[in-house]
Amino acid sequence: MSDEKLDKKKTIDLRKRHIGPSCKIFFSHDPIKIIRARGQYMYDETGQRYLDCINNVAHVGHCHPDVVKAGAQQMELLNTNTRFLHDNLVVYAQKLQATLPDKLSVCYFVNSGSEANDLALRLARQYSGHKDIITLENAYHGHVTSLIDISPYKFQQLADAELSPFVHVAPSPDVYRGRYRADHPDPATAYADEVKKIIDKVHKKDGKIAAFIAESLQSCGGQVIPPAGYFQQVAEHVRKAGGVFIADEVQVGFGRVGTNFWAFQLQGDDFVPDIVTMGKPIGNGHPMSCVVTTREVAEAFMSSGMEYFNTFGGNPVSCAVGLAVLDVIVKEDLQGNALRVGRHLSALLEKQKEKHPLIGDIRGCGLFVGVELVRDRLKLTPATAEAQEVIYKLKEQHILLSADGPHRNVLKFKPPLCFTTEDADLVVEKIDLILTELEEALKLHDALNADSSKRKLPADENGHQCHGGLIRSRGSSQQTKRLKT
Amino acid sequence: MSDEKLDKKKTIDLRKRHIGPSCKIFFSHDPIKIIRARGQYMYDETGQRYLDCINNVAHVGHCHPDVVKAGAQQMELLNTNTRFLHDNLVVYAQKLQATLPDKLSVCYFVNSGSEANDLALRLARQYSGHKDIITLENAYHGHVTSLIDISPYKFQQLADAELSPFVHVAPSPDVYRGRYRADHPDPATAYADEVKKIIDKVHKKDGKIAAFIAESLQSCGGQVIPPAGYFQQVAEHVRKAGGVFIADEVQVGFGRVGTNFWAFQLQGDDFVPDIVTMGKPIGNGHPMSCVVTTREVAEAFMSSGMEYFNTFGGNPVSCAVGLAVLDVIVKEDLQGNALRVGRHLSALLEKQKEKHPLIGDIRGCGLFVGVELVRDRLKLTPATAEAQEVIYKLKEQHILLSADGPHRNVLKFKPPLCFTTEDADLVVEKIDLILTELEEALKLHDALNADSSKRKLPADENGHQCHGGLIRSRGSSQQTKRLKT
The missing domain is CATH 3.40.640.10 (Type I PLP-dependent aspartate aminotransferase-like (Major domain))
Structure with missing residues (x-):
């Protein structure tokens, strides 16, 4: 283990120097330095706690x-x-x-x-x-x-x-x-x-x-x-x-x-x-x-x-x-917990769907849940930039969520299985607020006849470029490409 | 960790039932059950200690x-x-x-x-x-x-x-x-x-x-x-x-x-x-x-x-x-130790080469040393069965060594780097005795005009079949084959 405590900037500099640039980091313009974790929580170098909705690897809870x-x-x-x-x-x-x-x-x-x-x-x-x-x-x-x-x-x-x-x-x-x-x-x-x-x-x-x-x-x-x-x-x-x-x-x-x-x-x-x-x-x-x-x-x-x-x-x-x-x-009956908390989470999200036109679909089983955001429920236009905005705003609220799928418009819940109904309440409450704000802004944009996809979002949380709809990495422009190797 | 202490036979039975049969075990007719290890030593379930000359993975010593x-x-x-x-x-x-x-x-x-x-x-x-x-x-x-x-x-x-x-x-x-x-x-x-x-x-x-x-x-x-x-x-x-x-x-x-x-x-x-x-x-x-x-x-x-x-x-x-x-x-200056003990080991083996016609070549650097056994120093006839016999007899002496190479006739030293000159002395002393015995037996066989490769050795320490010279697994009969996938 490293005994050295590096300044965050130094950590970033060393990473740029010595780690393959293809290895992307979450929130690349302002990445998170995590130094400890327990259960469904991760903590940064200042002691700030994050609710972890994404680390399915820490299955039974971080550092059990x-x-x-x-x-x-x-x-x-x-x-x-x-x-x-x-x-x-x-x-x-x-x-x-x-x-x-x-x-x-x-x-x-x-x-x-x-x-x-x-x-x-x-x-x-x-x-x-x-x-x-x-x-x-x-x-x-x-x-x-x-x-x-x-x-x-x-x-x-x-x-x-x-x-x-x-x-x-x-x-x-x-x-x-x-x-x-x-x-x-x-x-x-x-x-x-x-x-x-x-x-x-x-x-x-x-x-x-x-x-x-x-x-x-x-x-x-x-x-x-x-x-x-x-x-x-x-x-x-x-x-x-x-x-x-x-x-x-x-x-x-x-x-x-x-x-x-x-x-x-x-x-x-x-x-x-x-x-x-x-x-x-x-x-x-x-x-x-x-x-x-x-x-x-x-x-x-x-x-x-x-x-x-x-x-x-x-x-x-x-x-x-x-x-x-x-x-x-x-x-710890974690499978049972996944069932119970998953049902609670899905039910909360279903209610949000009634309220928010941006939510196109809620699907999942247990603590594997997807929330697909769309700009139009009939055309299913992927709300990619909006999904990224949700992720970024949740990060500001110290909640870690990600978006994935071919259009990167599916909010992806896969938390440690010790996730609680209170955790679910909290994250859905925050999503509710963010979506409300977003929908307000969208109406405003529509009224102004502006392209809502142009709001500033340089890259998604994994460093992929966002172009409104389908997300592709640099150098790629169509869905089916020729594979080199 | 398993708290259960299984009888060795039970361990073998469960392994046969649940582990892929392509996963070979050392000394398949009488495998070793190792329950702990430290430095350059491994211990079986009876407390018997083995000198480990092969586990290059346990580089700085087992369980450092x-x-x-x-x-x-x-x-x-x-x-x-x-x-x-x-x-x-x-x-x-x-x-x-x-x-x-x-x-x-x-x-x-x-x-x-x-x-x-x-x-x-x-x-x-x-x-x-x-x-x-x-x-x-x-x-x-x-x-x-x-x-x-x-x-x-x-x-x-x-x-x-x-x-x-x-x-x-x-x-x-x-x-x-x-x-x-x-x-x-x-x-x-x-x-x-x-x-x-x-x-x-x-x-x-x-x-x-x-x-x-x-x-x-x-x-x-x-x-x-x-x-x-x-x-x-x-x-x-x-x-x-x-x-x-x-x-x-x-x-x-x-x-x-x-x-x-x-x-x-x-x-x-x-x-x-x-x-x-x-x-x-x-x-x-x-x-x-x-x-x-x-x-x-x-x-x-x-x-x-x-x-x-x-x-x-x-x-x-x-x-x-x-x-x-x-x-x-x-x-612990393990690189230095590898150099010193490696030189000592190679020097000891070189002396054995002067004494034993079965030793065709000694080559290596540090604690990476190969001893190639041959039946004939001019024709370089691989002494495959003899190499296997050395491995098996060393195991009886509680020393773990392996043989490898395309003919499986190269004794392969790659111990943890904490290996000592005393360890080297011990293994070379045992090899000396085994080779002396083997060469006696070979002369006897030659005198009787028998094929020395026919001595009973059903498989090498990795479960490969031995056929005197080139070792091939079941189903294979020539050096260059057609690869399916």
Whole structure:
């Protein structure tokens, strides 16, 4: 740990000098220096407290003492690789497995969601003997080369993006803004049929489907909740083509959705993915993650003859931390809390929707909630600049929220699961005030026939440029680009 | 942490049930259960102590109290992502940078050597605008899809390996067993010319070189020490082609080589890579790693328009741990110890070479030492089974050593840097006894005209099948295979 206490300006200067400029900071024109955190609160260098509505990684609360203790005690004893037997590894695998359908019984421990999703692709390709992957519009699955290829959310940022010939993008099952909406008689089937069409097209070109991959609920893509039954039908189409279904739970797993431990379970008990990937919340911030699959997929992977070794993955410290997280979720009934507080939050927001024309849609499960802001409820014109203004004004009120989705107009709630109804009351109260002000200003602007998107907002909280509607990074100007690498 | 104390058999059973069967264990027919470790020693569930000659990850010694304390204290305070300012991140980046040539000034913090090498490829491809990568024979750079492609050590294990059209394999600069040997007047130039030839071939096919990547000293590839001057010449050829030089220090960095902090510095002060990747020892077991590059490469990466965000990378806990590791290396002069004990170990082994015909070559720098066993010093017939026998017999003596290289006949020393001259004395004394016995037995076998490779050794310590010479995993039968994915 650094004993030096740097002046904030010095911290910023050193960061500019020594940290990759592609690594963006929140609120880049006035970033926050956080020095400690606890529960759902973060504190800056002056002692100012911030209510944290965004750090889904600090799943059971920042610096939870049980998790810290478990990690610290194991660090003192042993931290080595899985080429030696250790109880933490197997006990953790057993307890994690117990949260999943029986069929998903074999674990691979790795260090990040990206490592997990990359391994999932390797498993799928080895098992199926196929290569083509179907992914969703606006999907984000990680930052390594193989995952940028299947992440439109990322590769669309590239100036010269080029879709890999083995990657196929299906429409996002978004019943608010997508191709088939809430008024469609059967959006689940309609969206699943789109996947079927892609499979047919791939087959015509002599391609073969290795996998369909989707977040169980799309997060960066705009907090999208797929209609129930969609995954079952997609899985049927994909399996018929010899591929597997990969459910990416990196953002949304571990009880966040409240009713279930895993978000894919929202689709119904009759749906079981072939591969589940985990990440962010699994270690409450400790770098770890996991891929769980079926015995059949695991055996096929082994039959390739290639050993799988991950230096840090599944080490006794990571497993101790992971076990502690699972214990805390149960002990403190955090899944139940996510359900209760999530319902409270959604109900409060629904009331705001009645009041504020800027709110186009409220959607979510448990403590995974999206509030989509629009300038026009019929045209669904994204209220991108307004969403950024909400985020910035909330920051002034010491509340941390973010906006995401392809238009960066979806306010994104994914707080630590110890979030309370009082926290929800506070943030919604502040949003109410900000939206009221904004709507006043908008009317004024309309009256003046001015373009409301021109108000000064140089970049969003992640440093992306805002151009009223669709947000794109520098160098990019259209939704589908050619991917270089 | 698991409070349950499982019977060893139960641990093995649960592992079989819930851990991917591709995840191999040391000494699979009788694996070791390690429950604690300290310094250069590991302890099993009965309290039996093992001398650890292989865990380069536990760089400053297992469970070093300073590192444990730094990690535990920071875990209590804050563990969050780099979208907030934090002193640990920038102070660590600054201190890490200070160990490197000035030109290498921009850091990206990630979670594993694999994430680091994948990012290095992305940086190289973005900077150069090119796609082709030159890698070395027997190279290992990581387990994600993009790195399996450039790791002959891995993809040769696949039953149906297929070399990616963008990957080109140059001869390993191995002056013992390679194309140009110690008796060659200028092996550095000869090996560098091979890289030049590849570049010319790629250009003829309208390919363009993005990068040459090599471990500064090949580790899994057989503890290969490239001749000084080789990297300079390769870098010149590669840069002329518009590509960059990536030095992979994941296994060999952080003072292990004794004379220098980084192994690439063994080539001379006139050599500076464009990208350096780090890993294993960086956090003494904590999952973390880093990529350091030049301002030019970093700016080019940013100009793509794509943000780089790594959820866990560079978090305050990882940085606290990394800072503590750097501090301990200095405080305990571990680089100096690596030099002194490494020289002692190499000198002892050289004496063994005079005595034992099975020892073909001793090579190394500091506490990175390889002992290549051969059945015939002229033909260099790999003594694979004998190397495995040494490993197994040392295990009976409670000493952990491994064998690696394409023929798995290179005894591989890479202990924690707190290894002592007494430890070196002990392991060499035991090796002496084992080799004496083995050579007796071999003479007996020769007298009986029996094939010495047929002695019962079902698999090596990593679970690979032994077939006398070249070791291949199940399903593989030739050195260059077609890679499926």
